[in-house]
Amino acid sequence: MKTKIGIDARPLAYGITGNSRYLAEVLKVIIPKHKDKEFYFFSNKPIHVVFNDLSYPNVCLVVEPKSIPGPLYLNFILPKRLKQNKIEVFWGTIQMLPIFKLPIPSYVNYHDLNFISAPETMAKWNYWQHKFLSPITLKNADMIFCLSKNTKEEIIEFRPNCKDKCIVVYPGVTKVKTNRSKLKIKFPKDFFLTVGTLEPRKNINRLVDAFIQFKTKYPKDKNSLLIMGRKGWGEEGDLLYQKLNDREIRAKGIQFIENPDENTLASAFQSCKAFFFPSLHEGFGLPLLEAMLEDKRCVASDIPVFKEILSDQCDLYIPAKDTNAWANAFHIMSNNTKERTPKFPTKKWTWQETAKKIEEVLFL
Numbered sequence: 001m002k003t004k005i006g007i008d009a010r011p012l013a014y015g016i017t018g019n020s021r022y023l024a025e026v027l028k029v030i031i032p033k034h035k036d037k038e039f040y041f042f043s044n045k046p047i048h049v050v051f052n053d054l055s056y057p058n059v060c061l062v063v064e065p066k067s068i069p070g071p072l073y074l075n076f077i078l079p080k081r082l083k084q085n086k087i088e089v090f091w092g093t094i095q096m097l098p099i100f101k102l103p104i105p106s107y108v109n110y111h112d113l114n115f116i117s118a119p120e121t122m123a124k125w126n127y128w129q130h131k132f133l134s135p136i137t138l139k140n141a142d143m144i145f146c147l148s149k150n151t152k153e154e155i156i157e158f159r160p161n162c163k164d165k166c167i168v169v170y171p172g173v174t175k176v177k178t179n180r181s182k183l184k185i186k187f188p189k190d191f192f193l194t195v196g197t198l199e200p201r202k203n204i205n206r207l208v209d210a211f212i213q214f215k216t217k218y219p220k221d222k223n224s225l226l227i228m229g230r231k232g233w234g235e236e237g238d239l240l241y242q243k244l245n246d247r248e249i250r251a252k253g254i255q256f257i258e259n260p261d262e263n264t265l266a267s268a269f270q271s272c273k274a275f276f277f278p279s280l281h282e283g284f285g286l287p288l289l290e291a292m293l294e295d296k297r298c299v300a301s302d303i304p305v306f307k308e309i310l311s312d313q314c315d316l317y318i319p320a321k322d323t324n325a326w327a328n329a330f331h332i333m334s335n336n337t338k339e340r341t342p343k344f345p346t347k348k349w350t351w352q353e354t355a356k357k358i359e360e361v362l363f364l
Helices: 018-033 049-054 070-084 124-140 149-158 160-165 204-217 235-244 247-251 262-271 286-293 304-308 323-334 351-362
Strands: 004-008 038-043 059-063 089-092 106-110 143-146 166-168 191-195 224-229 254-258 274-277 298-301 316-318
Touching: 004 070, 018 049, 018 286, 018 351, 038 070, 089 351, 143 149, 143 160, 143 351, 149 160, 149 166, 149 304, 160 166, 191 204, 191 262, 204 224, 204 235, 204 254, 204 323, 224 262, 235 247, 247 254, 262 286, 274 286, 274 323, 286 298, 298 323, 316 323
Parallel strands: 004 038, 004 089, 038 059, 089 106, 106 143, 143 166, 191 224, 191 274, 224 254, 274 298, 298 316
Antiparallel strands: none
């Protein structure tokens, strides 16, 4: 039974994102259960303050004194740190393992194969990094935690010899206790919600254009569009960021909340009329679970992975690049008064179940 567990904790350096939420929620289940083990968090940057609750007595932070570019850190610094701390098993949490196979059991999370299925949504440097390193990571991994069946199928198609070491480990979802009195932001009375980093893959710019088209056609409509996330890269990182902070755009009922805290985010899911998720490509789609848990109907891109999550009986699938269809979806949902039917199966989507599958591998 391994007692020193090394974890790539770099997702925890960026605040609340899909990757960091997945990692943090699993760790909150696993670490308190295994007080006889030591968990080492390795990162090239300081851990964000929102994850201070992961500072358990059996957690050791190994953070570099100076920020080091991710690829250099992963391949040349991290292996040294693992050896220095006598780590017995390593969990890579962001689709990457060092190019030279580690001398210890090594497992990796895999969210997607964007560099194959959606290369146009990636920054050039990130595309080439994944194109070059993914085959090596898949070869070096002793087990691959796939975020969805779709991701597993993509990996097997890309590298058939990986079939026996791929397992599907879905995310979970937890009801968050909210405190409305601590909200620093006032939500619109009636609003649609979307969340995500401002980057091309999230397709939020098209959703904004569709909402403006909807409001132009139905000027008396009182609904707003609330966008929560952080600034990313590319056109949707720069131009969209400027666009969302433009006075004329805000006057059309579009509000952008940057880097919301957990209380604000959870309160928005509870209060929204419907949840929109227009991504061009996703490894999974955790925000959909968060919306469904609050009995919200969802409008999402018509991509395979979302068919693993949503219900054909009450959710809408929209062609991701069809602005007119998104605008029409706003009209359909503008009079939305019904809750989810059938109810969301909460027992199926728990972090306890996610953690159970991961710890069965980590502690072999």
